[in-house]
Amino acid sequence: MGRKRIRDIRHEELIEATITAVHQRGYGVVTMAEIAREAGASAASINYYFGSKEGLMEATMRHLLNKLKTAMIEGYGAANSPRDRLCAVMNANFSDGLYSVPQCSLWMQFWGSAPYSKRLSRLHRINRARVRSHFLAELRALLPADQVETARQALQCYMDGVWLQAAQSDVPVDPACARRAAHDVVDLVLG
Amino acid sequence: MGRKRIRDIRHEELIEATITAVHQRGYGVVTMAEIAREAGASAASINYYFGSKEGLMEATMRHLLNKLKTAMIEGYGAANSPRDRLCAVMNANFSDGLYSVPQCSLWMQFWGSAPYSKRLSRLHRINRARVRSHFLAELRALLPADQVETARQALQCYMDGVWLQAAQSDVPVDPACARRAAHDVVDLVLG
Amino acid sequence: MGRKRIRDIRHEELIEATITAVHQRGYGVVTMAEIAREAGASAASINYYFGSKEGLMEATMRHLLNKLKTAMIEGYGAANSPRDRLCAVMNANFSDGLYSVPQCSLWMQFWGSAPYSKRLSRLHRINRARVRSHFLAELRALLPADQVETARQALQCYMDGVWLQAAQSDVPVDPACARRAAHDVVDLVLG
Amino acid sequence: MGRKRIRDIRHEELIEATITAVHQRGYGVVTMAEIAREAGASAASINYYFGSKEGLMEATMRHLLNKLKTAMIEGYGAANSPRDRLCAVMNANFSDGLYSVPQCSLWMQFWGSAPYSKRLSRLHRINRARVRSHFLAELRALLPADQVETARQALQCYMDGVWLQAAQSDVPVDPACARRAAHDVVDLVLG
DNA sequence: GATGAATGAGGTTTCATTCAT
DNA sequence: TATGAATGAAACCTCATTCAT
Numbered sequence: 042m043g044r045k046r047i048r049d050i051r052h053e054e055l056i057e058a059t060i061t062a063v064h065q066r067g068y069g070v071v072t073m074a075e076i077a078r079e080a081g082a083s084a085a086s087i088n089y090y091f092g093s094k095e096g097l098m099e100a101t102m103r104h105l106l107n108k109l110k111t112a113m114i115e116g117y118g119a120a121n122s123p124r125d126r127l128c129a130v131m132n133a134n135f136s137d138g139l140y141s142v143p144q145c146s147l148w149m150q151f152w153g154s155a156p157y158s159k160r161l162s163r164l165h166r167i168n169r170a171r172v173r174s175h176f177l178a179e180l181r182a183l184l185p186a187d188q189v190e191t192a193r194q195a196l197q198c199y200m201d202g203v204w205l206q207a208a209q210s211d212v213p214v215d216p217a218c219a220r221r222a223a224h225d226v227v228d229l230v231l232g
Numbered sequence: 233m234g235r236k237r238i239r240d241i242r243h244e245e246l247i248e249a250t251i252t253a254v255h256q257r258g259y260g261v262v263t264m265a266e267i268a269r270e271a272g273a274s275a276a277s278i279n280y281y282f283g284s285k286e287g288l289m290e291a292t293m294r295h296l297l298n299k300l301k302t303a304m305i306e307g308y309g310a311a312n313s314p315r316d317r318l319c320a321v322m323n324a325n326f327s328d329g330l331y332s333v334p335q336c337s338l339w340m341q342f343w344g345s346a347p348y349s350k351r352l353s354r355l356h357r358i359n360r361a362r363v364r365s366h367f368l369a370e371l372r373a374l375l376p377a378d379q380v381e382t383a384r385q386a387l388q389c390y391m392d393g394v395w396l397q398a399a400q401s402d403v404p405v406d407p408a409c410a411r412r413a414a415h416d417v418v419d420l421v422l423g
Numbered sequence: 424m425g426r427k428r429i430r431d432i433r434h435e436e437l438i439e440a441t442i443t444a445v446h447q448r449g450y451g452v453v454t455m456a457e458i459a460r461e462a463g464a465s466a467a468s469i470n471y472y473f474g475s476k477e478g479l480m481e482a483t484m485r486h487l488l489n490k491l492k493t494a495m496i497e498g499y500g501a502a503n504s505p506r507d508r509l510c511a512v513m514n515a516n517f518s519d520g521l522y523s524v525p526q527c528s529l530w531m532q533f534w535g536s537a538p539y540s541k542r543l544s545r546l547h548r549i550n551r552a553r554v555r556s557h558f559l560a561e562l563r564a565l566l567p568a569d570q571v572e573t574a575r576q577a578l579q580c581y582m583d584g585v586w587l588q589a590a591q592s593d594v595p596v597d598p599a600c601a602r603r604a605a606h607d608v609v610d611l612v613l614g
Numbered sequence: 615m616g617r618k619r620i621r622d623i624r625h626e627e628l629i630e631a632t633i634t635a636v637h638q639r640g641y642g643v644v645t646m647a648e649i650a651r652e653a654g655a656s657a658a659s660i661n662y663y664f665g666s667k668e669g670l671m672e673a674t675m676r677h678l679l680n681k682l683k684t685a686m687i688e689g690y691g692a693a694n695s696p697r698d699r700l701c702a703v704m705n706a707n708f709s710d711g712l713y714s715v716p717q718c719s720l721w722m723q724f725w726g727s728a729p730y731s732k733r734l735s736r737l738h739r740i741n742r743a744r745v746r747s748h749f750l751a752e753l754r755a756l757l758p759a760d761q762v763e764t765a766r767q768a769l770q771c772y773m774d775g776v777w778l779q780a781a782q783s784d785v786p787v788d789p790a791c792a793r794r795a796a797h798d799v800v801d802l803v804l805g
Numbered sequence: 806g807a808t809g810a811a812t813g814a815g816g817t818t819t820c821a822t823t824c825a826t
Numbered sequence: 827t828a829t830g831a832a833t834g835a836a837a838c839c840t841c842a843t844t845c846a847t
Contacts, residue, residue, distance in 0.1 A: 047809080047810075048809090048810095051810090066348070067260075067344075067345055067347075067348040068260065068344065069258075069259065069260020069261070069345065070260070070348065072836085072837065072838085073837075073838065073839085074836095074837080074838095082811080082812090083811070083812050083813075084812090084837095084838080084839085085811075085812055085813075085839080085840085085841090086810080086811055086812070088838085088839060088840080089809095089810075089811070089812090090810095093838080093839075094837090094838070094839090146347060149340075149343060149344045150344045152340060152344070152396060152399070152400070153258075153259065153260075153340045153341045153343075153344035153345075153399075154258055154260065154344075155400060156258075156337060156399065156400055156402075157257070157258040157261065162400065165400060166400075188420065191413065191416040191417055191420055192420060194390070194394075194413060194417065195386065195390055195417045195420060195421070197393065198389065198390045198391075198392075198393025198394050198396075198397065199385070199386055199389045199390055199393060200389075200393070201389070201392065201393035201396050201397070202388065202389025202390060202391070202392035202393040202396070203385075203389050205343065205389075205392045205393070205396060206389065206392070208343070208344075208347065209343070209346060209347055209353065209356060209357075211347075222382065222385060225382040226382055226385065226386045229379065229382055229383060229386060229421060229423075230386070230420060230421065232420075232423055238827080242827095263819080263820065263821085264820075264821060264822085265820080265821095273828080273829090274828065274829045274830080275820090275821080275822085275829090276822085276823085276824090276828070276829055276830080277827080277828060277829070278821095279821080279822065279823085280827080280828075280829095284821080284822080285820095285821065285822090429806080433806090448730070449642075449726075449727055449729075449730040450642065450726065451640075451641065451642020451643070451726075451727065452642070452730070454840080454841065454842085455841075455842060455843090456840095456841080456842095464807080464808090465807065465808045465809080466808090466841090466842080466843085467807070467808055467809080467843085467844085467845090468806080468807060468808070469842095470842080470843065470844085471806075471807075471808095475842080475843080476841095476842065476843090528729060531722075531725060531726045532726045534722060534726070534778060534781070534782070535640075535641065535722045535723045535725070535726035535727075535781075536640060536642065536726075537782060538640075538719060538781065538782055538784075539639070539640040539643065544782065547782060548782075570802065573795065573798040573799060573802055574802060576772070576776075576795060576799065577768065577772055577799045577802060577803070579775065580771065580772045580773075580774075580775025580776050580778075580779065581767070581768055581771045581772055581775060582771075582775070583771075583774065583775035583778045583779070584770065584771025584772060584773070584774035584775040584778070585767075585771050587725065587771075587774045587775070587778060588742075588771065588774070590725070590726075590729065591725070591728060591729055591735065591738060591739075593729075604764065604767060607764040608764055608767065608768045611761065611764055611765060611768060611803055611805075612768070612802060612803065614802075614805055620830085620831075621830095621831095624831090645815085645816060645817085646816075646817065646818090647815095647816080647817095655832080655833090656832065656833050656834080657816095657817080657818090657833090658818085658819085658820090658832075658833055658834080658835095659831080659832055659833070661817085661818065661819080662831075662832070662833090666817080666818080667816095667817070667818090807847100808845105808846100808847090809845105809846095809847090810844100810845085810846090810847100811843105811844085811845090811846105812841105812842105812843090812844085813841105813842100813843095813844105814840105814841095814842095814843105815839105815840090815841095816838105816839090816840080816841105817837105817838095817839090817840105818836105818837090818838090818839105819835105819836090819837080819838100820833105820834105820835095820836095820837105821833105821834100821835100822832105822833090822834095823831100823832085823833085823834105824829105824830105824831085824832090825829100825830095825831090825832105826828100826829090826830090826831105
C-alpha cells in the first residue's frame, strides 16, 4: 500500500502541474521542463512515471474525463424528474471543480489535437457518446419524437460552445452563473 | 500593379497551403517545411512574404475571417424578416465554402491557441462581437426582453459547438444538412 | 563462506545475463536496465555488485578469457606431438563451450572497444601473447626458422578471422566442423 | 554543376571527419558534436546532409568499401598470373591508402555493429562475397580441388585477422611490411 | 541484500530563421 | 524573386548512477 501510494501521489501532482502549465503556456508550446518546474520535480521524472510527454497528456485528459464522469453520475442519481436530470448533466459540466478558465482552456487544447491522436480521439468519442445518450433518454420523455434530436443538438452543442467561450476569457468565470444560464436554456428549449 | 500581383498570388497560394497543411498535421505540429512543400515553394520564401511563421498564421486566420464576414454580409442583405436574418447568419457559418472538416479543424486549432497570442485573440474577439450584435438585433424583435440574452447564448454557442463537433469528424460533413438543423434550432428556440 | 556464495552466484548470473544481452542488443547500445531485466534483477543491483557498467563489462570479459585459458591448458596437457599441441590450441578456441555465435559476437564487440579502455586492452594483450607463445613454441619444432613467424601469423590471424566471421553469422555455427577446418589449415601451413 | 559540387564537397568533408572522430573516440561513443567539430561544421548540418547519425555512419562505411573495391579492381587488372592476382587482392587490402590504424579500427567498429543493422550487414556481406569469389577463382588454378576451400579460408581469414590486430595497435602500421608478410603467407599456403 | 524513486548530464534531432547567391 | 546552405537554440528522451528504505 505504501508502495502504491507514492506512485499515485506523484501521478496526481504531475497531472495537476500539467493542467496549470498547459493553461499558462499552451498545449503545443508547453515544455516538459516547465511542467516539471511547476511540479517541483525534474523533467526526467515525468518520463519515469508517464513514459513520454504524450503519455502525460493522455493521462491528464483521462483524469479530467474521470472528474467529469464522476460529477455527472453523482448529480444524475440525485435528480428526480427528466427536466432535473437534464439540468443535472448541465450542472456537472459547469460544476465548481470543473468549470474554470484553466480547465476549459485545457479542454479546448485537447480537442484541437484530438484528431491527430488515436488515443485522444477515442477518449473524446467515448465522453461525447455518454453525454449524448443521457440527453436523449431524458428528452424523449419531454418532447415529441421529431423534436428530440434537434433539442439534443441544441443542448449538447450549447455546452461545448460555452466551454469554448470560457477558454478565451481573461477573467475568471462563475460556475453558479453558468448553471443558471444553462437552466434557462433548458427551459427555453423545452418551450 | 504587376508587381503587386505576384505578391498577392503567392500570398494566396501559401495561405491555401497553410490551411491544408495545418488540417493534415495539426496547428502545433506543422512545420514551415511542410507548408512550403504543400505550396511547392521553399521555407525561406514564406519568411520572405510573411516575415515569420506567426505572421503566416495570422494572415491565414485573417483570410478565413474575411471569408466568413463576406458570407455573412451577403446573406444578411438578402433576408427580409428578423427570423430569416437569424437564419442568414447561421447559413453563413454553415455555407458550402466554409463549413468543411478541414476548415472547422483549423478554427478549433486557432481558437485553442488564440489566448496565447495578442494578435489572434483580437481577431477572435472582433469576430465574436460581430456575430453577437447581429443576433441581439434580430432577437430583440422576436422575443420578450428577458429571454433575448438566453436565446442569443443558446444560438451562438450552438454554432460554435457544431463547428467543434465537425472538427472531430472523420467523414465529410454536409453543409446543407447543417443549415437545416440550424433552422430547426432557431425555430425551437423561438418557440 | 555462505556470504561469499551469494556474491558469487549473483556475479555469475549477472555475467551470463550480460553475455546474452550484449549479444542481442549490441555492446555499445545495451543498457543496464536491459541486462538487469535479463537477469531478473534491478539495475541498481548491478552497481552494487560491480560498481559501474564498465566494471561489469570488464568482469564479463575476464570471465570469458578465463574460460578460454582453461580450455587451452586442458587440451594442451593431453597432446603429445608438436602438431597435436598446435591443434589443441585451435581446439580450445573452437571448443563447444566457446565457439558460438553469441560469444564470438561478444568478442568482436569487446575487441572493437578495447582500444578505448586501458583495462580491456590489457586483458586483450595478455591473451594474445599467450596464444602467440604457444604457437611459436610448437612451430619452432616443425618448420625452418625463417618460416616460423609467417606460419604463426597465418595461424593466429586465421583463428581471429574465423571468429570474426562467426560473429556475423545468422545461423548457429558448428564447433566440430570448425575444428576440422582448423586442422586442415594447420596441415596446409605445415606443408 | 556548381550546385552539385557543394553537396559532394560537404559529404566528403564530413565523412573524413567521421573516420577521424570514430577512430579517436570509438564508434559507440563518438557524438555528432565531436564529428561536427572535427569537420568545422555544426551538428545540425550533419543531419541536413545525412538525415541522421545512422545515415552518416552508413555513408562512411560505403565510402570505405568503395575505396577497397577500387583498389582491388585496379591491382587485379595489372596482375598476370593466378599467384600474382592472389597477391593483388592482398595488396589492395593492405594498400597505403587503406591499411592504417584509424581505418582498421573503423572496420572493426563497423563489423562489431553490423549484425545489429540490416543496412550495414548487407554491405558487409557483399564485400565479403566479392573477396571470396576472387580468391576461389585463382586458387582453383593453383591447387588440387580438395585443398581450394581450405586455402581460401586460410587466406581470407588471415586478412581479416591482420586488420583486427592492426586495429589494436598503438603505433602506426607499415603497409609495405604487411604486403610482404601477406605474400609470404600466400607462398606458404600454396606450398 | 535489494530496489523503487529520482535526477543530472548529455545526446540526437528538429526547426524557424538568416544569408549569400 | 527565390532558395540551398547553414546554424543556434531548444526540446524530448535516455541512461548510469545515487540514495533512502
